[in-house]
Amino acid sequence: MSFENKNKADGYWKENIRLVLILLxxxxxxxxxxxxxxxxxxxxxxxxxxxxxxxxxxxxxxxxFVALIFVYAAKTHKLDQKYGVDEE
Known part of the structure; x- marks a missing residue:
């Protein structure tokens, strides 16, 4: 995973951590x-x-918990696409 700049990386991880905290x-x-x-x-x-x-x-x-795993996978896939770090 490679980000274009530090601001994008910080934004990505901020959203990712927020999602993890909500699901937990x-x-x-x-x-x-x-x-x-x-x-x-x-x-x-x-x-x-x-x-x-x-x-x-x-x-x-x-x-x-199992349902939240699937929700997390779907949400992070969209997050990866949003920040251009998806594997496709």
């Missing part, structure tokens, strides 16, 4: 919030036969 925040909210803090409230509902709080703690956070 979403994952933390789902994992910690839904799996630990809100478990009693969510357990009042069921999902696929399981209490919702239990489901988030055991599987939901993992599914969200």
């Amino acid at each position: 925040s979403i994952w933390a909210i789902v994992s910690f919030g839904c799996g630990i803090l809100l478990v009693d409230v969510l357990n009042e509902y069921t999902f696929m036969g399981f209490k919702l709080g239990f489901w988030f703690a055991q599987q939901g956070a993992i599914y969200v």
